[in-house]
Amino acid sequence: MQTSSIAGDITGDECVDKEDFDVWDAEFGVTVEAGGDPCADLNHDGWIDELDYVVIIENWEKGPGCDAAP
Numbered sequence: 001m002q003t004s005s006i007a008g009d010i011t012g013d014e015c016v017d018k019e020d021f022d023v024w025d026a027e028f029g030v031t032v033e034a035g036g037d038p039c040a041d042l043n044h045d046g047w048i049d050e051l052d053y054v055v056i057i058e059n060w061e062k063g064p065g066c067d068a069a070p
Contacts (some may be wrong), residue, residue, distance in 0.1 A: 003040065006063040008056040010039045014065030020056055 008016040023040055024048045027048040030036030044057040048061045 001064060004063070006059065006065075008059035009065075010013075010042070010043060010056075012039075015061070015063040016056055016059040017061060017066065024052055028029055028053075 004010075004012045004014055006014055006016060008020060010020040013019065024042075025035065027036045027040040030048050032038045032041050032046050032048070036048045040052060042052040045051065
């Protein structure tokens with residue numbers, strides 16, 4: 001995954017959206033240490049969990065990439 005300056009943007013497309021949720025959902029419950037995607041660990045506590053989901057929801061459809069046409 002790419003990195004982004006937008007909190008919750010796991011995919012790096014400068015928009016927090018369903019693509020980011022889908023990555024988080026696929027990694028949910030896994031630790032980074034056990035091979036989980038570190039980009040999905042949005043609060044950097046080592047777990048991909050509900051706290052990371054909160055970051056996604058708080059930033060839903062935020063970012064300059066959200067205005068771009070598909």
